[in-house]
Amino acid sequence: MAKNKVLIAGLAMTLTAGAVLAAYQRLVQPKYMSDVVEGNLIADYYSSGMDHDVLFVGDCECYENFSPVTLWRNYGISSAIRGSAQQLIWQSYYLLEDTLRYEKPKVVVFNVLSMKYGEPQNEAYNRMSIEGMRWSSSKIGNIRASMTDEESALSYVFPVLRYHSRWSELTSDDLKYYFGAEPNFFSGYYLRADVKPAQKVPNPTPLTDYAFSDTCWDYLGRMMQLCAENNIQLVLIKAPSLYPFWYDEWDRQITDYAEKYHLPYVNFLNDDKLEATGIDFETDTYDGGLHLNVYGAEKLADWFGGYLKDRYDLQDRSQEPVLQAEWNDICARYDAEIERQLKNLEQYGNVKGEA
Secondary structure, X not given: OHHHHHHHHHHHHHHHHHHHHHHHHHHHOOOOOOOOHHHHHHHHXXXXXXXXXXXXXXXXXXHOXXXXXXXXXXXXXXXXXXXXXXXXHHHHHHHHXXXXXXXXXXXXXXXXXXXXXXXXXXXXXXXXXXXXXXXXXXXXXXXXXXXXXXXXXXXXXXXXXXXXXXXXXXXXXXXXXXXXXXXOOOOOOOOOOOOOXXXXXXXXXXXXXXXXXXXXXXXXXXXXXXXXXXXXXXXXXXXXXXXXXOOHHHHHHHHHHHHHOOOOEXXXXXXXXXXXXXXXXXXXXXXXXXXXXXXXXXXXXXXXXXXXXXXXXXXXXXXXXXXXXXHHHHHXXXXXXXXXXXXXXXXXXXXXXXX
């Protein structure tokens, strides 16, 4: 009897210690609500209805340049963006793999800028691409492929190992959003309503080697195969961001690959595409040409929605009750966010409303 009591007491202490550790871990993990909000992009997907005909995967050139609300309003296309800052191609692959656990879109759109990176780059960006994923073999694969030499896989399993010293940096957000973040994206889209014209675009620096790495080609091949196995059309794009610079040598490699494997490739930097979309870098960017603002993102989505609808079996689903309810909510939040940012711009000169 005494032995059983000792075992029970030991178990209780272990469970208590585990609960305290989990609670502390949750407290010190970044909440990404007031600052670096992009850190919530990956997790935000799981709160959606997971019924999308078009899925975008890629970096900021996806989540800041295409408005899913416009695709819905103008074409009845339900779409989502699984994007994150400096998302590397293997991260896009594993996020696509993860998404297919929940739904099977008809079209997957991949932005090719990340082909420039042939090896892991930065822990902070890695964590914004990985930590928001639910646990699965896809997340494990993503961790293994993404870690820099200085990182530990165990710190992804137990983030407290990475953030344990953050207690001195805690803010009110850490308490307010302890149990979860509020929605601050629009089917994966990061909205900006301010304008900063592209006036001083830096000149490109010549490279010693323009060849994409074998790792990147391998993951692009995996992405293509995964789409083919699930009867999904893969579409390659280069978003209309003026920099980081997209070299002609890079573009030729993607063009040749697309032709070889009969994949569509749309380079929105080409003059004919810029003219067709109506994008004006005097009015349609908020940071001097790196990313589009909401006015540019709506133009791009409007043109691209027509392109996709003309070529693939994308029906107008705007009258489906469940989707209609979900998108009514997204659209209402979207319109309110534009209004909020415009008021802040008028009163404070910035979208955050900071004096």
